[in-house]
Amino acid sequence: MNGPMQNLAISLGVMQLARKVPFEDPQVLDYVRIAYVASQAISLVVYYYTSSKIKAKNDQTMLKYVEAGNPMSQEPGKLVTTTVRDYDLSETSKLIKGVYTSVAMMGFLHLYLKYTQPLFVQAIMAIKSLYEAKTVKIHVLGQNADGDLKRPFKAGAGLFGASADPQTDKAAIEEAEKRIGAKKEE
Template identity: 65%
Template sequence: MNPAVQNMVISLGVMQIARKISFEDPDILLYTRIGYVTVQVIVLGLYYFVSMAIKSKNDQTVLKYVDAPNAMTQEPGQLVTTTVRDYDLSETSKLLRSVYMGIAMMGFLHGYMGYTQPLFVQAIMGLKGVYEAVPIKVHLLGQKAEGDLKRPWKAAGGMFGAAGGPQTDNAAITEAEKRVGGSKKDE
């Protein structure tokens, strides 16, 4: 199943469960808050641990790929040359930023607006996000970086499966190198 559709189905299912919970009860509200904070601390801790594992491995293997082109412009994707260590750290950093954005959103929704159901939903979705995170699979669970886990990692597809991931084929890399080389000569 498409990850975006799967997230929506799980969110709707968890929201149906959350409707049956009486969040007006102070004890239930307290446990929901504790559960949300606990999940976020676990998620942040796991991402920190993965960052430390990446840094300790210090894999300096060169990784070349053509980044996915921006859908808003007609420009082709840019050539990216990095190391496995730097790539994995940047991907883990993106995951951390998404957690921080979720925490900020929950701070607004719960702290300012007073909504409690999103705390319950986001606690479950936070665990699902960790389960699906590729750096966790590769560095924490020890799965080989092959197949779907091969670098550069494909972005999760949108609602209709239209995910333009990075290109790793030699033709695309050579074309991007020519563009980069050509622009240097023109200057």
């Protein structure tokens, strides 16, 4: 089962479990709130710790790839030249922004709209996302950066199996460099 389908299945399963939780009980609701805040705090602490580990390693190995173009337009991919350190920091920064976005959405859903089930679901999904984070696997859990963890990270298939992975082959990089050179000459 691909990642988005797995996330959907887990979310639906957790939502069914959340239906059995008596959110009307103020004590239960407080525990769910504490679990949500704790899971988000743990995620942020681990992501910031990962950032500090990346900065401490300071891996200046060059990384070149062609970023996938927008599938809705006919534009070719963009050539990206960076270091492993900067790439990992940008990926970790995306994870941190995701946590802040989730907290903002949950704040709106829970505080303004008074929904309680999403707190329960997001408390569990935050820990699942933490476990799946590739930079955490590499820098905190000590896994080797090969296979699925090879940089640049594959975007992963979408809900319907579509994927726009970065291209790392020499031909694609040379073709992107030629396009850039042709634009500079004009």
